[in-house]
Amino acid sequence: MKSIERTWKLNGTATTLRFPAGRRLLDLLREDLALTGAKEGCGEGECGACTVLIDNDPAVSCLIPAGQLPDGTTLLTIEGVEKKRAGRVLQKAFMETGAVQCGFCIPGMVLAAYALLQRNPKPSTAAIRTALAGNLCRCTGYVKIIAAVKLAAARLRKTSSTPG
Ligand code: FES
Ligand code: FES
Numbered sequence: 001m002k003s004i005e006r007t008w009k010l011n012g013t014a015t016t017l018r019f020p021a022g023r024r025l026l027d028l029l030r031e032d033l034a035l036t037g038a039k040e041g042c043g044e045g046e047c048g049a050c051t052v053l054i055d056n057d058p059a060v061s062c063l064i065p066a067g068q069l070p071d072g073t074t075l076l077t078i079e080g081v082e083k084k085r086a087g088r089v090l091q092k093a094f095m096e097t098g099a100v101q102c103g104f105c106i107p108g109m110v111l112a113a114y115a116l117l118q119r120n121p122k123p124s125t126a127a128i129r130t131a132l133a134g135n136l137c138r139c140t141g142y143v144k145i146i147a148a149v150k151l152a153a154a155r156l157r158k159t160s161s162t163p164g
Helices: 025-032 085-096 106-119 125-131 143-159
Strands: 003-010 013-020 051-054 057-060 074-076
Touching (some): 013 025, 085 106, 085 143
Parallel strands (some): 003 074
Antiparallel strands (some): 003 013
C-alpha cells in the first residue's frame, strides 16, 4: 500500500510520520506512537472511547483515516491533555467525585470535557450533557461525570480566566 507523510502538531510538538494510506488514526496513535490513552471500544464511531481532539474539536479516531488530516493539523490526546492544567484539574475532579469506575470511557470523557471548557468556562448541565453525548459510559449513570465537569469548571474559573 502507498505510504504517505504528514507533519502535525501532536500534543504540542511538531511530529512527522510516515504511514500507509488508509491507516486509522487510532491505530497510528496506539500502535506506532504508543499513545494508548485512546481506547478501542466499538470501533464504529458510537462509544467515544477513542476520542482525540483535532484542531480542538472532539473526534472519534477509530473512524478517521490518518491520511485525511492535512499537514499542520493540531492533535491532542489524553497524554497531551494530562500535561495541561485544565486536564489535570479535570482528572482530579473525576477521581474526587467518584466518576471513575472501570475507567475505560474516562480519557474520552476528559478530552470532550476539556474541549467544552475551552469554549464555555461555565457550562450548564444541559451543555455538559450535549458535549459528552458522544461518549458512552457503561458504569456511572453520568450524574457523577457531570458533577466532575462542574467541579473542574468551578476550580478553573477560580484560578484563571482560561482553562489553558
Ligand atoms: S471505538 Fe471509536 S467510537 Fe467507539
Ligand atoms: S467508568 Fe466504566 S465505562 Fe465509564
